[in-house]
Amino acid sequence: MNKRIFGIKIFDIAALLGTYLVLSIGYHITLWFNRTEEFRVYSDLLNLESWFNNEGLQYIIMLFATSVVWIFIFRIFRQWKLWQRLLLHFLGLPFFVLFSWKIFYLICESLGYWHMSGPGQVWDIYIPTLIYLIQFSLLHAYEYYVINQRKMQYEIELKNVALKSELSAIKAQLNPHFLYNVFNTINASVPKEMETTREMIAELSDLFRYQLKASREDFVTLEEELDFVKKYLKLEQRRFEDRLKININVPDDLLSKKIPPMILQPLVENSVKHGISPLVEGGKIDIIISEKEDKLIFEISDTGVGIKNKENIFNLGVGLSNTQKRLQKMYNSTLEFSDNVPSGLKVYFEL
Incomplete structure (x- = not known):
């Protein structure tokens, strides 16, 4: 260093x-x-x-x-x-x-x-002028060299990241596809009288199907993302029963908007896992999406236990940190956290 x-x-x-x-x-x-x-x-x-x-x-x-x-x-x-x-x-x-x-x-x-004195003073003009031109030519050349080296290093890092992303994408496609087929096999073997179990397996299979699609596409419609989130929350409601209440408020004219896939699920999962789950009485999750000045405004709030030290919130898991990185790179946006009223956590971001 x-x-x-x-x-x-x-x-x-x-x-x-x-x-x-x-x-x-x-x-x-x-x-x-x-x-x-x-x-x-x-x-x-x-x-x-x-x-x-x-x-x-x-x-x-x-x-x-x-x-x-x-x-x-x-x-x-x-x-x-x-x-x-x-x-x-x-x-x-x-x-x-x-x-x-x-x-x-x-x-x-x-x-x-x-x-110097008399005509000799011209040397105290000529020499500084020559030194100025030479040294600042070298300084600009050195600056160009440093910038070019950084650019080359950045391009190398991008190529490495792209290669890793490509390999990760292949793995991400293989794993859900394999599990999707396994779930269909298990679902077919479940007796008809266990209809609730069959429905849960089918819903879980749909979740993996969407994850497979998300690994292949850069953007999906807001409607597709919300359908995925609803299926995820429906599975969670079977576990929490009456302890988990859901409210989704999204105007119909926004459903066709394009957004990155899997941008909502990590935030909703964080509300369920770290907000609602620790409470015996459970709580409520609100998902509100609106539009303002050609920007989509996302607000996910819960009435859970909340988080006191919000500076360490990204240590809760890779889901939040990855979502933050995606927002920064794609939209120069960021996740904003605040306390919900009367309790819980509120997450806000723009696209």
Whole structure:
């Protein structure tokens, strides 16, 4: 795991500092070699104070100016399009050159250090301009490289997920299909006098048939999903008898709407298993679906025991967490939980 400072990799910071150090030393050596023989003192070549008083100080100032421009282009405005951020360099370049030129001269004059004068000042304009163009070209190229690497990694992960999903889909098709056939065989062997048992097996078989369909299709009608939920709740009512009451309120004109399959069942199952089941007296489950501004509004509530710590609600099982992930990926939506009145839990989401 790469360590970071203010969200920046330490390696990147070290690379930038190292680059400026190398540039400043290179400029220091160049200036030394361009001195006349009488002013070329060999001790100055390796003198850190001599380096800092001139090139070192100037390059530290340029490094600071680089940081300011980098923050604006690569942090504050990083959500902008590339061509928009490139236009910011028309402001960044003059700032960088003037800052590294004028501030350097101002500090040198206040501390008594030497700096270029007369026509020689053009080098303190030319060199910062060249450094600015080179370094920000490299920074943009590095940014493109990092984004491209992330994109490639993301595509690899997507391919792996797609492969796993395909294998899971095949398994999901085989398992329900096998069980569906087994249920039909068992149902045929149950005596006619045990009609209630035969009906329950038939209903359970229908549930697996729908699950088989859900593994093959991305969307079903709201009517199909509700039929599946009703059959599931009918089986649960045979277990709970009068302890479980159901209320489903859905306008007929919404029944043809397309929704992802198996999006309601995990929420309803959670209400039955964790809400109603622990209560001796049982409770009631309400399923209310409406439409507002071309969005389907789902509300599943129960009068069960409720959940105090809703932050850990997704630890109750994979059904809720998987539903949450599906909503986020497909609709950028999320499950919202609140306390029901007078008791129980209310789940809300939009499609």
